[in-house]
Amino acid sequence: MSxxxxxxxxYRRSLGSAMAALPPGDASIDxxxxxxENWLHVGGAARRxxxxxxxxxxxxxxxxxLSLGGHDPLDMSLLAEIRAFMARYGCSFFSEHLSYCGxxxxxxxxxxxxxxxxxxxxxxxxxxxxxxFLGQRIAIENTSYYLHAPHSEMDEVDFLNAVAREADCNIxxxxxxxxxxxxxxxxxxxxxFIDRVDLTRVVYLHIAGHDAENPRLLIDTHGEAVQDDVWDxxxxxxxxxxxxxxTLLERDFNLPxxxxxxxEVARIRSIQxxxxxx
Numbered sequence: 001m002s003x004x005x006x007x008x009x010x011y012r013r014s015l016g017s018a019m020a021a022l023p024p025g026d027a028s029i030d031x032x033x034x035x036x037e038n039w040l041h042v043g044g045a046a047r048r049x050x051x052x053x054x055x056x057x058x059x060x061x062x063x064x065x066l067s068l069g070g071h072d073p074l075d076m077s078l079l080a081e082i083r084a085f086m087a088r089y090g091c092s093f094f095s096e097h098l099s100y101c102g103x104x105x106x107x108x109x110x111x112x113x114x115x116x117x118x119x120x121x122x123x124x125x126x127x128x129x130x131x132x133f134l135g136q137r138i139a140i141e142n143t144s145y146y147l148h149a150p151h152s153e154m155d156e157v158d159f160l161n162a163v164a165r166e167a168d169c170n171i172x173x174x175x176x177x178x179x180x181x182x183x184x185x186x187x188x189x190x191x192x193f194i195d196r197v198d199l200t201r202v203v204y205l206h207i208a209g210h211d212a213e214n215p216r217l218l219i220d221t222h223g224e225a226v227q228d229d230v231w232d233x234x235x236x237x238x239x240x241x242x243x244x245x246x247t248l249l250e251r252d253f254n255l256p257x258x259x260x261x262x263x264e265v266a267r268i269r270s271i272q273x274x275x276x277x278x
Contacts, residue, residue, distance in 0.1 A: 006030030070100035112145035115159035124166035139172035144220035208250035238275035
C-alpha cells in the first residue's frame, strides 16, 4: 500500500477520455482503481487510454467475480489472469468482496453470506488460497445487502473481523455500505461499526453515493453524489483509524461532469488532512 495514498477515482471507460484530458502534473487525484475483470480482454482505443492512465497514476485492483464465500471451486484461470494483469501494471494492491456471486454458474451480483462460524472457516480458507496464489495479502470489503441470510450466529462486523483474523488478510472498509446497511437493517449503527471493526487491518476505504427508495430502504448504486451523513461517517472513520488509508470515490453511472467528481475527491483529501493533523 505504500505505492499510493490520498484520494482516487474508479476508472470507468466513459471517464477515460475526460481523465486523459487532465494536464500533466495535475494533482486532482492520487491513484485510480479498476475491476480487473472489466479490462482483461479490452483492446483498441479504450486500452490505449487505460495504458496511458496507468503511466500517470498508481493502480489499485478491486475484484468482482472471485466469489470468495461461494462453494464452487475458485476460478484459478481468472486468478491467473488477474495476477498477470497486476504484474503488467505494477499493481501491489488487490481487494475483493466478502460475499459470493455464483453457484454452478456466475450471477454477476454480490450475494450475502450467513454470518456463521462455518462460513468464517470456509471463506477464510478460500482467501488464504487466493493470497498464496497471488503471493500477497489481499483486503476484503464489507458489502451492502438487502435480505438477511438465514441462520446467522453473529452480526456483520463480528463476521468481518473473524474472517479477516482467520485468513490473516486486510480489510477494505466501504463507508457507504456501512451506512446503507445501518439504515436498511438497523443492527449496527455506523459509528458503532467503526468502533468495533479491527481498525489495525483496515488499509483502504471506499465512499460512494446511494439511492433512497424510501426512508428505510437505501440502494448502494454508486450513481449519486455522496450524502452528507455518509461524509460524516467517513470523517469519523478517518479520525479513528490508527494510520491513514487511501480512499476511492466510486461512481459507476449517471456520471456528472468531471469537475463535480473532482470536487468530491477534494473533499476526501480535506477530511484526510484534517484527521492527519489531529
